[in-house]
Amino acid sequence: MCTASNYITKKHYFGRNFDYEISYNEKVTIAPRNYKFDFKLIDSIDSHYAMIGVAAGVDAYPLYYDACNENGLSIAGLNFAGNAKYLDEKKGMINITPFEFIPYLLGNFSTVTEVKEALKNINLVNINFSDELPLSPLHWMISDESGAIVVEPMEDGLKVYDNPVGVLTNNPPFDKQMFSLNDYRSLSNKNPENTFSDSFDLDEYSRGMGAIGLPGDLSSSSRFAKVAFTRANSYSGDSEEESVSQFFHILGSVEQQNGCTFIADPDLYEYTIYTSCYNTADSVLYYRTYNNSQITAVKLMSEDLDSGDLIHYKLITDEQISFIN
Numbered sequence: 001m002c003t004a005s006n007y008i009t010k011k012h013y014f015g016r017n018f019d020y021e022i023s024y025n026e027k028v029t030i031a032p033r034n035y036k037f038d039f040k041l042i043d044s045i046d047s048h049y050a051m052i053g054v055a056a057g058v059d060a061y062p063l064y065y066d067a068c069n070e071n072g073l074s075i076a077g078l079n080f081a082g083n084a085k086y087l088d089e090k091k092g093m094i095n096i097t098p099f100e101f102i103p104y105l106l107g108n109f110s111t112v113t114e115v116k117e118a119l120k121n122i123n124l125v126n127i128n129f130s131d132e133l134p135l136s137p138l139h140w141m142i143s144d145e146s147g148a149i150v151v152e153p154m155e156d157g158l159k160v161y162d163n164p165v166g167v168l169t170n171n172p173p174f175d176k177q178m179f180s181l182n183d184y185r186s187l188s189n190k191n192p193e194n195t196f197s198d199s200f201d202l203d204e205y206s207r208g209m210g211a212i213g214l215p216g217d218l219s220s221s222s223r224f225a226k227v228a229f230t231r232a233n234s235y236s237g238d239s240e241e242e243s244v245s246q247f248f249h250i251l252g253s254v255e256q257q258n259g260c261t262f263i264a265d266p267d268l269y270e271y272t273i274y275t276s277c278y279n280t281a282d283s284v285l286y287y288r289t290y291n292n293s294q295i296t297a298v299k300l301m302s303e304d305l306d307s308g309d310l311i312h313y314k315l316i317t318d319e320q321i322s323f324i325n
């Protein structure tokens, strides 16, 4: 399971929890403007917007999970098992594969509005990256300072939804997730009045009673409601530090602790391998990993963005503890 969210203070922040049971040796990967992107069915792109993101540790191609470009457009791919459907090549369309989707969009476009227009002509084709790395069933949240959309590849083509709650998890499809939020419309960050009955008193015995009924389990529909509530009620100052800190707390509300989501014997559990947070205005990627609570930052703009070679930074995964005596 995974969760993506955006958060707006003075700037736009975007990121995700990467929840899974295995790692593909993820690396922070920068594709500078002149890195040549090859595509399976369309012409290569020799020059494009620079981008920074987290990608699988495969040297041959930046297989991004989530990324942001130098103009503030950001994307994350999340599992969409049982629903994602990739199609055959279609004449007259721009045929790209799902693993090319992030490079193609971030390389060519600056805003969600531009992406929405481009999506009308995009067909996601069913071609594997390799025999060892076949396609995964994904859907995507795409976000910039103006708002967010969700793109879901279904049997009858790409579905594009505006995303007013600014979050995405896995299943069910986004329209169903949005509908299920109706069930929680009475929840609040304030303690509720007693409307149960006029005939007897009920006590306000605790703070936080306005959110009783908000799910706390780790299923994707429960995480959707939990993170939507947390994000919608988030309050922080608007400095960089306060915004980034609050962002990690939003996604922390749906973090998966190792051991709580069993996958297989022996001892294989899904857990939050990393959390990313992009300040998309300044193209900075902040991240934390399961065993490293310290925030690490990588700045796209500190690199030579006119080069043609990928730049990789291994994730720092060991805990960094600040001993003070």
Ligand SMILES: C[C@H](CCC(=O)NCCS(=O)(=O)O)[C@H]1CC[C@H]2[C@@H]3[C@H](O)C[C@@H]4C[C@H](O)CC[C@]4(C)[C@H]3C[C@H](O)[C@]12C
Pocket (backbone or CB within 6 Å): 001, 002, 018, 019, 020, 024, 056, 063, 064, 065, 077, 078, 079, 080, 081, 098, 099, 128, 129, 133, 134, 135, 136, 137, 138, 170, 171
């Ligand atoms: C599994 C990842 C999504 C995490 C997630 O949503 N977990 C929830 C799982 S579940 O609903 O609870 O089952 C997805 C996100 C991006 C995916 C990767 C990227 O698409 C890049 C390549 C694409 C290749 O085709 C396959 C390997 C791969 C390296 C993908 C492996 C895997 O499917 C990733 C890492």
